[in-house]
Amino acid sequence: AHLGLALAAWARDRGASAGPEEIKSVAHEWRRALCLSNDEHAALTGVLSILGSLTRAWSTLGVAGRKRLLSRPQAADAIVLLCAESPDDGRRIEEEVARLASDGVGLCPPPLVTGDDLISVGWKPGPRFRMVLDRVYDAQLEGIVHEKAEALELASRLGV
8 A cells, every 4th residue: 555655665765856957767677577457557656656746845835836746646645654754744744734735725625716616607717717726626635615605706807
């Protein structure tokens, strides 16, 4: 169940960084050498990628960015690896995760507004459609909007 964590720990023990290019290189090489399935390959790259974000970009992420990162499937394994490599940093991230999870919104609530909701009120999908949905969801994650009506109002202000 935690093969991605084991592989990522092994890669880090062998000196792999959590930089994007190194992740691609290690994952590609190990995929062939270890005959990894697509899921195993995705788990390895996911843990290493999230670990890189936790160590390099965490402080630059806002609430929504942190929640989106923590909602990725391998986030818990990446935090376990971070705690093993840097206990102080790991503990700090774990405390922040607990705070974000208990803020009344949660880490990954279902979106208040979906594309179907926008279409049902007459919006036409287009280039800005995804951007508006993402910004409305970010506002939800940040606790700015709490109800569907508020989210739809924000979407209409952002325009599609």
